[in-house]
Amino acid sequence: MYRFFRNLFLFALPLILLGVSMEVLIRNIPNDYSYKRNYLDQYADEVEVLFLGSSHAYRDINPALIQENGFNAAYVSQSLYFDYRILQKYEGHWSHLRYIFVPISYFSLFYELKDGPEAWRVKNYSIYYSMATSPHISDYSEMLSNRLDINVQRIYSYYFSGEDPLTTSDLGWGGRALPDTVDLAEKGKIAAQRHTAASAALFDGNVAILKSMISFADAHNVQVVFYTPPAYGTYVENLDEAQLTRMLSTMTALDEAHSNVTYVDYLTSSLFDEEDFYDADHLNEEGALKFTLEMEKLIDIKK
Amino acid sequence: MSFNSVDYALFFMVVFVLYWGMGSQKVKSQNLLLLGASYFFYAQWDARFLFLLVLSTLFNFMIGRQIHTGSEGGRARLFWLYLGVTLNVWVLAVFKLPISWLSSIPQGASLLVNPVTLKVMLPVGVSFYTFCGLSYIIDIYKKKITPSTDYIEYAVFIGFFPALTAGPIERASHFLPQLRQPRRFDGAQASDGLRQLLWGLFKKVVIADGCAQYVNMIFGDAAGYSASTLVLGAVLFSFQIYADFSGYSDMALGSARLLGIELMQNFAFPYFSRDIAEFWRRWHMSLSSWFRDYVFFPLERRRLPLVGQGLNTVIVFLLTGLWHGFNWTFVAWGGVIAAYFLILLYFPKKRNNAAVVAQGKIFPTPREVFELAATFGMITFAWVFFRADTLQGAVNYISAMVSWSLFSIPEVLPTGLVLLIFLSMVIEWLGREQKYALAQFALGWPRPLRWAFYYTLVFVIFYFSGSQQQFIYSQF
Numbered sequence: 210m211y212r213f214f215r216n217l218f219l220f221a222l223p224l225i226l227l228g229v230s231m232e233v234l235i236r237n238i239p240n241d242y243s244y245k246r247n248y249l250d251q252y253a254d255e256v257e258v259l260f261l262g263s264s265h266a267y268r269d270i271n272p273a274l275i276q277e278n279g280f281n282a283a284y285v286s287q288s289l290y291f292d293y294r295i296l297q298k299y300e301g302h303w304s305h306l307r308y309i310f311v312p313i314s315y316f317s318l319f320y321e322l323k324d325g326p327e328a329w330r331v332k333n334y335s336i337y338y339s340m341a342t343s344p345h346i347s348d349y350s351e352m353l354s355n356r357l358d359i360n361v362q363r364i365y366s367y368y369f370s371g372e373d374p375l376t377t378s379d380l381g382w383g384g385r386a387l388p389d390t391v392d393l394a395e396k397g398k399i400a401a402q403r404h405t406a407a408s409a410a411l412f413d414g415n416v417a418i419l420k421s422m423i424s425f426a427d428a429h430n431v432q433v434v435f436y437t438p439p440a441y442g443t444y445v446e447n448l449d450e451a452q453l454t455r456m457l458s459t460m461t462a463l464d465e466a467h468s469n470v471t472y473v474d475y476l477t478s479s480l481f482d483e484e485d486f487y488d489a490d491h492l493n494e495e496g497a498l499k500f501t502l503e504m505e506k507l508i509d510i511k512k
Numbered sequence: 513m514s515f516n517s518v519d520y521a522l523f524f525m526v527v528f529v530l531y532w533g534m535g536s537q538k539v540k541s542q543n544l545l546l547l548g549a550s551y552f553f554y555a556q557w558d559a560r561f562l563f564l565l566v567l568s569t570l571f572n573f574m575i576g577r578q579i580h581t582g583s584e585g586g587r588a589r590l591f592w593l594y595l596g597v598t599l600n601v602w603v604l605a606v607f608k609l610p611i612s613w614l615s616s617i618p619q620g621a622s623l624l625v626n627p628v629t630l631k632v633m634l635p636v637g638v639s640f641y642t643f644c645g646l647s648y649i650i651d652i653y654k655k656k657i658t659p660s661t662d663y664i665e666y667a668v669f670i671g672f673f674p675a676l677t678a679g680p681i682e683r684a685s686h687f688l689p690q691l692r693q694p695r696r697f698d699g700a701q702a703s704d705g706l707r708q709l710l711w712g713l714f715k716k717v718v719i720a721d722g723c724a725q726y727v728n729m730i731f732g733d734a735a736g737y738s739a740s741t742l743v744l745g746a747v748l749f750s751f752q753i754y755a756d757f758s759g760y761s762d763m764a765l766g767s768a769r770l771l772g773i774e775l776m777q778n779f780a781f782p783y784f785s786r787d788i789a790e791f792w793r794r795w796h797m798s799l800s801s802w803f804r805d806y807v808f809f810p811l812e813r814r815r816l817p818l819v820g821q822g823l824n825t826v827i828v829f830l831l832t833g834l835w836h837g838f839n840w841t842f843v844a845w846g847g848v849i850a851a852y853f854l855i856l857l858y859f860p861k862k863r864n865n866a867a868v869v870a871q872g873k874i875f876p877t878p879r880e881v882f883e884l885a886a887t888f889g890m891i892t893f894a895w896v897f898f899r900a901d902t903l904q905g906a907v908n909y910i911s912a913m914v915s916w917s918l919f920s921i922p923e924v925l926p927t928g929l930v931l932l933i934f935l936s937m938v939i940e941w942l943g944r945e946q947k948y949a950l951a952q953f954a955l956g957w958p959r960p961l962r963w964a965f966y967y968t969l970v971f972v973i974f975y976f977s978g979s980q981q982q983f984i985y986s987q988f
Contacts, residue, residue: 210532213699217706220963224970346518353518357974 228352235351235360238367241377242337245282248381249295253302256280258508261292262312264383265438268491270310272380274501277508278305281381283312286327288320289418294340296425308508309426310434311419314490315448315476318415318456319406329354384494385487397443397489404490405449416459423467432469432511435460439475439500444489473507475500513556514983515763516716523553524767531771536696543691546668546771553673554636561635568603569670572596572645576652576659576666589653596649600642607634609838637677639835641670643802648684650806657685665691674767678760678983680778680798687773695772704951705769707966711950712762714969715755716983718976719936722929723752730924731899734909738917741924742909748926749899750892751933754783756984757796762948781868781944783891783937786883788852790865791891799835803828822857826850836898841906845897852890868945932972 249256258279260270263286272279282295292311296303323331323343332347332354334340347353352360366372377383419435426433437460457474464472475481480503485496492500513519527549534541555562575596582589648669651657660666669687730737730745737745761778768775776798785791792800811824826847833846869884870876876884893910900906936949943949954962 210697210699213697213702216703220966224967344519346522350518356977357971 232352234364242333246337253299254304257305258308260310263287265312265314267383269497269500271382271497271501275505288322289415293418293422306431308432312438313435316404318412321411384497386494393441393489394443398447400490401444401447427469435472437474437476439478439481441486441489532697536694543664543668550671550673557636564635569667573666575649579652580659593653600646640679643681644670674764680776690773702770705766707950708762708948709766712759715759717973719755720752723748738920739913739915740918740920741922742913744922746892746896750895760983784869784944785887786865822854825853840903841897841900848894
């Protein structure tokens, strides 16, 4: 037995050393998650308007354009569950918080990060937000949650090519300029199909999270603004009617039932045209400027 | 908890250390640990269905004892056998029949129905452990074995975690004696287990999951691709399902061997078969031998004249298809395999394909190459039915394969993946006379070279480990 374990140890040792070294190197590369966490660690006490949500908030809202102290804590594929966890994490620090903006997209009530193809992102919340939300070991390691070539590429890009890995602005916005060419018809169809849920199994859980968020905000004297972000026509016309109706009726009911809740639907808003979209369900920089000013108007009305 | 997860690696390490740390004389303690570990492993999949596994185990254990104590020639033994078989088949039917067929099931069972998809939630491994239980009570009835008197030992036989979710479908006569004897740690056996685990992981993560991306894409939009791409999709699915299932089996056998337990061989290089009969002897061997022993042989004893053997063959393959699920695609798949067998049966020719192809040689003869290619082509055709979502989908897929675009270059051509499949098949070819490809491969090499080969496999596995897919057979 001793010989077996000795040989196994000798065989595994280089792999373990290499793996641990790469893990340390990758974790020391700045990234959008660690940036947002560091920002909130430092400035959560000063934030007056907090933007949570998925890429529909991360790309669409630039907090630098509003008068209040705002921060965009949204990120790609971030689900309502992680929005609420971020709120909870800084519970003792929201001394100036007055408004929380949460996008309720077509998919939001039927989606959870852990269950989808983007589940590999869960490790970012475990590692960089110190949230123990997963029973899977791979969700606590960079090396075990990404392909080897991606990890090698990240190390090379940062340590050897000197590339800046951050894509977020100082206040957490992930705006993008209009690409050279974009097929909005095809992109809209594909995104709508991707966002149409196979089942409604996650619906009740997500509504429960929204209610927890509302209670949390109520306890801290904070207003919650839920909104459905704008999307291009090719996206909207490919949505599943039943899923969309269920989402809209649920949000309207929450708005009516809670005095600290406002719900606004921008899905088919005429304020946005083709020039404002990066793709069929995300705004570009120009669109984000328009949309952020709309958010500012909502704040003014609430004042 | 899937075999190809870090969670399983850690879980297994803990079990391994505790298991051998007890000392080889503490057989009962080791069995108890295996049972606890197996139930923990199963609960990680879906704790709700652990009760079904425990209930099925308890039920078959008691039925086995009742059959054994029944008087010879009396009706009691037959009654208990019928009761056991009926309830086991009923459990399978409840979970495998489409919901529309289940209007007569008790209200309580509706708890097991997903309210959104309206599909019965399938307990992982139910087809496998139910068949283990069935073979146990039938073997007791036939007096091939005596029932176990130790419930823990029997429960380990049914629930042994390496084989629990996707087999092999063990037999009590093979498995239980191993649990009764002291298991001594054998370094060579453990190393062998590790090699088989590594090879299984390679096949699953690199080949099966690599193929899955392209197969899903091509089968998902068959109408949008040329005939040559559809043929490529079907061929890739042949490799996917083989690498997925035999990879799982390799990992199961490797894990068990590390614990000093030998499971039944489930695959014997089936794509190196020269005819369909040889293929079926080498593919999912624990299932094919189960149907042979418990369905085909009993049917053969009551064979009808003239059409008897052919009819029995068709019955067996239709049942084999249905075992995968009550879907017309599986029935059609079983029907196609049965049709291939009928051709062999009614147009016999001299066949001598019992031994490994090109035994003792490096290269096959041109005739053998032709036979291998023809058999692979026939199997690939049958897999289209297995993979398609509906029978109409399979027919459409096959129809679209017959067009002039068959001679065009496929729109999807994953050259890297094809190269990896080729290399893995070369290794399988070189190891085809062993129980698995790496059993002897590279063993004679100097250690640095041998380890370099294993390191290469590990790196390739890590390189491809991003798109983890569920094991196909864990859905059955």
